[in-house]
Amino acid sequence: MTITIAHLTRRFGETEVLRGIDLSVEKGELVALLGPSGSGKTTLLKIIAGLDWPDAGVLEVNGEDWLQKKAQDRRIGFVFQNYALFPHMTVRDNIAFGLTVRPRDTRPAPAAIAGKVTELLQFLQIPQLADRFPAELSGGQRQRVALGRAMAIAPELLLLDEPFGALDAQVRRDLRRWLREVLQQAGSTTIFVTHDQEEAFELADRVVVMGAGRIEQVGRPEEIHDHPATPFVARFLGMTVELPVTLHAGRAGAPGLDTASLPRVAMADGPAMLFLRPTDITPVPDPQGRFTVADVTSTGALLRLRLKDDLTSAEPEIEIARRLAPPLRAGARIHLRPEAGRLFPATAGIPPAVAPAIKALKESSL
Amino acid sequence: MSHLDVAPGALAPRESRTVPRLLIGLALVMTALFVVVPLVYIFHRAFAAGWGVFVRNILEPGTLHAIWLTALVALITVPLNIGFGVAAAWALSRFEFRGRKTLLTLIEIPFSISPIIAGICYLLLYGRTGLLGPWLNEMDIKILFAVPGIVLVTMFVTSPFVVREVLPLMQAQGSEQEQAAVTLGASGWQIFRRVTLPNIRWALLYGAVLCSARAVGEFGGVSVVSGSIRGQTLTLPLQIELLFNDLNTVGAFAAASVLTLLALVVLVLKTVMEARR
Ligand SMILES: Nc1ncnc2c1ncn2[C@@H]1O[C@H](COP(=O)(O)OP(=O)(O)O)[C@@H](O)[C@H]1O
Ligand SMILES: [Mg+2]
Numbered sequence: 001m002t003i004t005i006a007h008l009t010r011r012f013g014e015t016e017v018l019r020g021i022d023l024s025v026e027k028g029e030l031v032a033l034l035g036p037s038g039s040g041k042t043t044l045l046k047i048i049a050g051l052d053w054p055d056a057g058v059l060e061v062n063g064e065d066w067l068q069k070k071a072q073d074r075r076i077g078f079v080f081q082n083y084a085l086f087p088h089m090t091v092r093d094n095i096a097f098g099l100t101v102r103p104r105d106t107r108p109a110p111a112a113i114a115g116k117v118t119e120l121l122q123f124l125q126i127p128q129l130a131d132r133f134p135a136e137l138s139g140g141q142r143q144r145v146a147l148g149r150a151m152a153i154a155p156e157l158l159l160l161d162e163p164f165g166a167l168d169a170q171v172r173r174d175l176r177r178w179l180r181e182v183l184q185q186a187g188s189t190t191i192f193v194t195h196d197q198e199e200a201f202e203l204a205d206r207v208v209v210m211g212a213g214r215i216e217q218v219g220r221p222e223e224i225h226d227h228p229a230t231p232f233v234a235r236f237l238g239m240t241v242e243l244p245v246t247l248h249a250g251r252a253g254a255p256g257l258d259t260a261s262l263p264r265v266a267m268a269d270g271p272a273m274l275f276l277r278p279t280d281i282t283p284v285p286d287p288q289g290r291f292t293v294a295d296v297t298s299t300g301a302l303l304r305l306r307l308k309d310d311l312t313s314a315e316p317e318i319e320i321a322r323r324l325a326p327p328l329r330a331g332a333r334i335h336l337r338p339e340a341g342r343l344f345p346a347t348a349g350i351p352p353a354v355a356p357a358i359k360a361l362k363e364s365s366l
Numbered sequence: 367m368s369h370l371d372v373a374p375g376a377l378a379p380r381e382s383r384t385v386p387r388l389l390i391g392l393a394l395v396m397t398a399l400f401v402v403v404p405l406v407y408i409f410h411r412a413f414a415a416g417w418g419v420f421v422r423n424i425l426e427p428g429t430l431h432a433i434w435l436t437a438l439v440a441l442i443t444v445p446l447n448i449g450f451g452v453a454a455a456w457a458l459s460r461f462e463f464r465g466r467k468t469l470l471t472l473i474e475i476p477f478s479i480s481p482i483i484a485g486i487c488y489l490l491l492y493g494r495t496g497l498l499g500p501w502l503n504e505m506d507i508k509i510l511f512a513v514p515g516i517v518l519v520t521m522f523v524t525s526p527f528v529v530r531e532v533l534p535l536m537q538a539q540g541s542e543q544e545q546a547a548v549t550l551g552a553s554g555w556q557i558f559r560r561v562t563l564p565n566i567r568w569a570l571l572y573g574a575v576l577c578s579a580r581a582v583g584e585f586g587g588v589s590v591v592s593g594s595i596r597g598q599t600l601t602l603p604l605q606i607e608l609l610f611n612d613l614n615t616v617g618a619f620a621a622a623s624v625l626t627l628l629a630l631v632v633l634v635l636k637t638v639m640e641a642r643r
Contacts, residue, residue, distance in 0.1 A: 051545050071548045078549040084542035088564040098550035101560070152548060 001027050001062060001156040001189045003048070008057030010043055017043050018054065018212040025191060030183060032200035035210030036236060041193040042081070044210075045159050045267070048191065049078045059176050061157075074157075077188075081162040083142045085134040085148030092117055092130045096159060098153035120148045140171045145294065147179075150194070151186065160192035165232045166201060176202060188197055201225065203246050231275065231344050239275035241316045243309075247343070256290025258337040270344040274338065278304075278319040282337040285326055289333040291316075294329045296328060307334075391617040405626060412623035415616055423620035430606035431597050433624060438513070440581040443520045447577050448570065451528025455560070458529075460544075476578045477526050485590025488515060511593030516601065520633040524577045531573035532566050539565060572639045579632040583625065622628060 008021040008202040017040045025031050031043045046052035047059065048283055050071030059066045066074060086093050092114075106317050108116070108356045121127040124144045134142060143163060150158060164172040183190050194200050200207045201221035209217045209224060214234075217229040227229065228234040245252040250264035259274075283291075283305060294315065298304070302319045305328065309316060318336070328334070375511040413420055423429065438548060456465075459471060476484065490496050492509045508514045543565070547557045563570075587601040600608060602625050609618035 049549055051548065072551050072553065074549075075551070076549060080542050080544065080546060082542065084546040086543055086546075086564075097547070097552070097560075101550065101552040101556045149546075149550070174467070248514055 003157070003189070003191075004058065004060040005044075005048075006058040007061065007303065008044070008047065008054045008317070010040070010047065010052070015215050018047075018248075021057070021213075023208060023215060023218070025187055027190060028187060030090070030180075030190045030202035030203065030205045032207045033191060033210055034197060034200040034207050035216075036194065036364075037195055039210045040213045041195075041210055042161055043119065044079075044213045045161055045193055048157075049076050049159055050074050051078070052326060066301065068294065075153060075154065075155055077147075077153065077155035077158045078152050079143075079158070079160040079163060080148045081133075081165050081323045083146040085133050085142060085145055085149070085208070086113075090131050090133055091126070091148075092121075092135070094134070094145055094214070094271045094352050095120055095152050095253065096148060116152065120152055123185075124148045125178075139167045140175055143167065143175065147182070150244060158188050158190040158192075159184075160190065162193055162195070164196070172199075179203065201346055209236065212343065226340075228342055231273070234275040234342050234344070237279050241276040241278055241281065242314075242316060243274045243276070244346060246270070246271050249360075253344055254333045257271075259337060261337065261339050262341060265343050267343060267345065272341055272343045273346045274341050276341040278317055280338060280340045281318045281320075282339060283318060283334045284308075284337055285328065285332060285334055288334040289335040291334050293328055293330050293332045293334065295330050298322060303328075372635075385463050395618050408619055408622050408626050411615065411619040414619075418621075419616060419636035420620050423440055423617045424624065426617065428600065429605055429609075429621050432600045432602045432621065435513070435516075436602040437599065439516055439520050440578050443524055444574055445582045446521060447524055447528050448574055450525060451532055452566075452570065453534040455536050455566075456530045458533055460566055473526055476522055476524075476582050481523045481587030482590060483520070485519055485587040488519055488591050492495050504613065510591055511595060511599060513599070515591035516588050516599065518570060519591050520581050520584050522585050523587050524580045527577035527580060528570065531569045531576070535539060535566055535569045536562075537615055568639055568642050575632055577633045577638065579629060627632065 003023075003025040005021055005023045008018055009016065010018040012038065016140070021044060032244045033044065035041050047054050048066075050069065053067070061074075067237075078097070086097065089097070095117045096113050099116065102108075116177065118130075121130055124147065126144050126148070128140060129141060129145070134145070137145065143166075147163075149283050164175060176199060180192060192203070201224075204221065207219060207221055208215055211232045217224055219227075219229075225237060228237055228239065243254060243257065243258070245254040245257065247253075247265070247267055247269050249269070250266060251263075252259050252262055252272060254274075257274075262274075267325060273336055279302075281366065283293075290310055294306045294308045296303060296305055299319075301322060303322045303325045304319050307316050307318065317359065368497060384405060412423075424433075435492075454469070458466060489510065492497055492502060493499050494503065494510075507514075509518070519615065543561050544557050547561045552560070584601075585607075588601055589604055592601065592604060594600060594604060596608070602621060605636065606618050606625065608620060608622045609615075
């Protein structure tokens with residue numbers, strides 16, 4: 001099951017939700033669609049499933065044009081964000097649904113269906129829930145049932161929309177590990193949607209970062225983490241500290257910054273923007289420093305410093321392990337030593353198309 | 367308001383109960399005066415001359431025919447309105463189309479228009495001198511002053527009941543379950559029968575019950591188009607009026623008690639369904 005998507009666009013009235021998506025997914029791959037809310041992830045997933053249709057573009061699976069194929073005939077497994085279980089059916093009947101609606105000539109015998117369902121219940125480790133109704137299940141249990149219902153039709157392609165979105169933090173982490181094992185054993189090609197980078201990085205072979213209807217970057221988790229391709233991806237992956245610097249012979253420099261630990265880059269001399277994770281910066285007490293500590297809060301493991309930049313009057317926030325932190329109080333002056341970061345040409349700025357997504361991102365993180 | 371519906375714990379401060387008790391008492395008295403007493407009085411009058419007279423009055427051919435005609439009208443209109451209601455709710459909740467807003471408003475019209483206006487419209491449309499009158503006359507189709515006219519007006523009056531119950535529910539539930547069924551390979555009919563219908567069944571029944579109550583009790587619209595032909599086009603409400611005008615009080619009350627009994631059955635069904643909805 002190889003999926004090829006090219007120049008896919010979708011608009012709802014005036015809003016362009018997908019602005020030309022190009023992506024291919026190989027057989028057996030586990031791909032994450034990662035992006036802020038509203039970036040078009042669900043829309044793309046629904047188009048692949050046949051629940052929505054693009055305005056233009058190509059969707060081919062194993063060389064076959066899937067835009068000519070109805071959702072019923074695509075045989076994909078779709079797990080909805082809120083699971084969409086059938087409330088009036090037991091867990092067993094929910095899982096059996098896809099088999100019982102087959103046309104008579106391809107429908108398995110009732111005993112075969114029951115056997116298949118029992119097998120799936122075992123596989124998903126929920127045999128004790130067989131006769132319950134969805135209303136009697138916890139969020140995590142519902143998710144397993146929804147997965148079981150999708151897997152019952154033996155789909156070659158599994159599509160999961162925010163599979164952990166409706167669960168609390170601890171359950172999320174447990175289920176993530178479990179899901180990875182299940183998917184590995186099942187061996188189906190899987191695309192899942194998430195807005196949580198940790199989830200995407202932990203589960204996926206390949207991560208596709210989406211912003212405002214475009215693909216910003218495709219790559220392995222470490223690749224994306226260390227080398228975000230665009231300012232948008234850098235910001236989305238938590239590089240929230242942005243400092244203007246000047247490049248000279250591949251080295252970044254700015255007053256009040258000790259950039260000795262940053263590697264040289266192959267970029268033209270001139271102004272640039274340095275993107276940093278709050279945890280990749282060491283504050284160094286310095287009476288002549290460019291930054292003033294505005295206030296210090298502790299999260300237990302970390303100290304969070306809100307700084308005042310005397311040069312640009314920005315207010316960057318940095319974090320440092322409390323054990324390693326130098327004694328700092330509000331009012332202290334410091335300079336900063338970035339340990340790792342990413343440089344982008346300052347002139348490029350932010351492409352206008354990405355700006356709304358960043359705004360949405362900022363709003364959603366508030 | 368809110369402090370009344372939480373059960374106070376042992377340590378809750380005691381509040382004066384005088385005002386709530388007074389209001390509850392007032393509500394009970396008003397209900398008894400305006401609702402219970404008249405209802406009981408209907409049965410009292412119907413049975414005033416004893417069981418035998420009551421039964422004789424019910425079995426009187428005119429009244430019996432009226433009961434039969436009323437049942438017939440309800441049996442035709444209610445299923446048709448269930449079909450129409452589900453179809454309209456499906457279309458309105460699942461699709462965006464031109465004229466959707468207009469349809470939403472149009473569906474409510476029978477609620478806001480007096481039924482007698484519906485009756486008069488049908489009169490102007492199908493009457494001898496009406497728009498379709500000459501053509502109908504030629505084809506020898508009788509609509510006015512006959513059962514078809516009564517059915518049409520009743521359908522008009524009762525058409526919003528099912529949609530009104532089903533539509534909000536279908537909108538609230540959204541279409542995700544149906545989409546899930548699609549990805550699992552279900553056909554349109556399978557989705558409707560196995561996913562949509564079970565989800566709306568109580569709202570649907572509730573709407574059908576309200577629809578039946580109204581179909582059985584409709585007076586104004588029907589009285590315009592029925593022509594009040596004795597033993598032919600009189601529904602139960604019209605028959606009651608006729609008996610009254612004939613000064614046959616016991617007969618009128620007997621017929622009225624049948625109608626009231628139907629209403630009480632509906633009320634019980636409605637209460638049961640409200641709990642399950
Ligand atoms: N049926 C629809 N009609 C109108 N707008 C829609 C519809 N579905 C999605 N959108 C819009 O498309 C954008 C992307 O939605 P979605 O694909 O759900 O994003 P994501 O899943 O990344 O959060 C949103 O701004 C949303 O409001
Ligand atoms: Mg989404």
